[in-house]
Amino acid sequence: MATLRSARRLPLAVAAAGAAALGLFAPAAGADVRYEPGAPGIGDPYFPYLGNGGYDVTHYHLKTAYDPGTDELTGTTTIKATATQNLSRFNLDFYKMNVRSVSVNGRRASYDRTGERELEITPPKGLRKRSAFTVTVRYDGVPEVLSGPIIFDLPYGFVPTRDGATVMGEPNGASTWFPANDHPRDKALVTLETTVPRGLKAIGNGRLVKQWTAHGKDTFLWREDRPMATYLVTNSIGRFNVSTTTTPKGVPQLDAVDPDIASDPDALSTPRHTTRVTDELAGYFGDYPFTSTGSIVENDNVPPLNLEYALETQTRPTYQSPPVERGVAHEMGHQWFGDSVSVRDWKDVWLNEGFAKWVEWYWAEKHGGQSAQLSFEQSYENPPPIQPDRPPFWDVVLADPTRDQLFHRAIYFRGAMTLQALRHKIGDGPFLRLVRTWVAEKRYGNGSTGEFEALAERISGRDLDAFFKVWLHSPGKPADW
Numbered sequence: 001m002a003t004l005r006s007a008r009r010l011p012l013a014v015a016a017a018g019a020a021a022l023g024l025f026a027p028a029a030g031a032d033v034r035y036e037p038g039a040p041g042i043g044d045p046y047f048p049y050l051g052n053g054g055y056d057v058t059h060y061h062l063k064t065a066y067d068p069g070t071d072e073l074t075g076t077t078t079i080k081a082t083a084t085q086n087l088s089r090f091n092l093d094f095y096k097m098n099v100r101s102v103s104v105n106g107r108r109a110s111y112d113r114t115g116e117r118e119l120e121i122t123p124p125k126g127l128r129k130r131s132a133f134t135v136t137v138r139y140d141g142v143p144e145v146l147s148g149p150i151i152f153d154l155p156y157g158f159v160p161t162r163d164g165a166t167v168m169g170e171p172n173g174a175s176t177w178f179p180a181n182d183h184p185r186d187k188a189l190v191t192l193e194t195t196v197p198r199g200l201k202a203i204g205n206g207r208l209v210k211q212w213t214a215h216g217k218d219t220f221l222w223r224e225d226r227p228m229a230t231y232l233v234t235n236s237i238g239r240f241n242v243s244t245t246t247t248p249k250g251v252p253q254l255d256a257v258d259p260d261i262a263s264d265p266d267a268l269s270t271p272r273h274t275t276r277v278t279d280e281l282a283g284y285f286g287d288y289p290f291t292s293t294g295s296i297v298e299n300d301n302v303p304p305l306n307l308e309y310a311l312e313t314q315t316r317p318t319y320q321s322p323p324v325e326r327g328v329a330h331e332m333g334h335q336w337f338g339d340s341v342s343v344r345d346w347k348d349v350w351l352n353e354g355f356a357k358w359v360e361w362y363w364a365e366k367h368g369g370q371s372a373q374l375s376f377e378q379s380y381e382n383p384p385p386i387q388p389d390r391p392p393f394w395d396v397v398l399a400d401p402t403r404d405q406l407f408h409r410a411i412y413f414r415g416a417m418t419l420q421a422l423r424h425k426i427g428d429g430p431f432l433r434l435v436r437t438w439v440a441e442k443r444y445g446n447g448s449t450g451e452f453e454a455l456a457e458r459i460s461g462r463d464l465d466a467f468f469k470v471w472l473h474s475p476g477k478p479a480d481w
């Protein structure tokens with residue numbers, strides 16, 4: 001196999017010279033090829049076991065069936081990937097679920113659970129560097145709901161609701177319900193094929209390709225055709241009123257709202273706000289990065305769940321309660337900042353939340369509200385209150401906030417302040433050019449704090465070391481910049 005693959009890359013004339021000639025260029029099949037295990041983590045210092053090394057996922061097909069009566073999820077995940085080294089074995093992230101079988105390229109593979117969040121897979125034979133391979137994992141179980149200091153002890157992951165389930169994967173919750181290379185550094189296309197009891201719906205990312213009924217159950221097939229980080233996958237299950245439209249700029253839109261709150265004034269205006277924000281932000285930051293838009297409006301900020309948050313699930317944010325317009329601006333802002341351009345390491349998360357908060361300020365400025373500069377000044381004088389068990393606002397170092405403070409208010413507000421202070425320092429024109437260049441150059445990829453700093457210097461033509469040192473790399477309230 002290895003010889004054949006090498007032969008295919010040889011110039012035609014050489015390949016035509018026949019098998020004898022090939023011996024000069026390629027080693028005998030398998031003879032001195034070394035295969036090594038892929039790393040069990042992708043190299044993110046805050047999450048040593050998130051993501052994995054040795055391969056790159058290109059596509060996930062997530063076939064699941066959910067039973068809201070028992071919370072049981074039964075699934076088959078098919079992953080297409082490319083080896084980035086000669087692999088003797090490799091890991092997927094998968095938290096606690098029962099694995100029933102694993103195959104690689106259609107052949108049964110052995111597997112092991114190392115710890116509770118890794119699935120270690122050994123294919124019957126090694127996988128050559130640069131070869132494409134397919135992994136199929138069949139599994140079932142009740143996904144464990146995560147909660148902890150990262151997200152203020154609120155539940156996240158695959159979370160049962162009164163009428164189904166909601167999915168909020170950031171930062172490490174995707175692998176509670178499907179096996180994955182669960183890190184934004186490895187983006188892939190995603191197809192969701194979700195089966196639910198009759199009368200319920202499943203809302204995913206991207207476009208609804210088709211839906212059908214069989215054996216008294218409904219299945220929904222969704223496809224997202226732009227690369228996506230695993231934490232941005234959604235699979236909201238429940239009762240939904242669905243409406244569709246197309247934005248004036250031509251982006252297909254699908255909105256789903258829980259019927260219990262369908263007459264809530266904010267729920268009623270969410271589709272309209274989404275249309276306007278999608279197109280208008282494209283005017284500011286560059287084309288909308290995806291091929292569909294919309295919203296999922298749930299009714300989960302009620303006892304016993306009390307889910308207060310929204311998540312920027314790709315193409316279609318998930319709101320746990322009806323959002324106001326600035327909430328839509330925040331989550332849709334993330335489609336550029338977070339979804340299209342994603343963090344390289346989780347410590348870069350201020351690039352997501354600082355931008356999304358700044359977009360809220362900018363939206364207000366553009367719509368007769370207060371200027372972003374006034375929002376800056378207000379936050380600078382009176383930073384938002386912080387819970388007693390959290391570090392004080394000005395103590396958080398944006399570029400390295402520690403894992404448990406990834407979503408500290410300072411990430412949002414000091415992040416937005418940093419951007420507004422930069423805008424003020426380098427001027428509106430250069431700042432917007434910086435932002436547009438950032439989203440264009442990093443589209444569908446990853447960006448780090450260091451890369452953002454370098455681009456800011458390149459676009460502005462200024463030395464910004466002192467500025468970034470004060471705003472991003474030092475604790476304390478900035479005084480001079």
Ligand code: TRP
Binds near residue numbers: 156
């Ligand atoms: N990114 C979310 C926001 O828009 C916050 C968030 C992070 C979140 N992790 C989450 C929300 C998990 C719900 C669940 O600010």
Ligand code: ZN
Binds near residue numbers: 330334352353
């Ligand atoms: Zn956000």
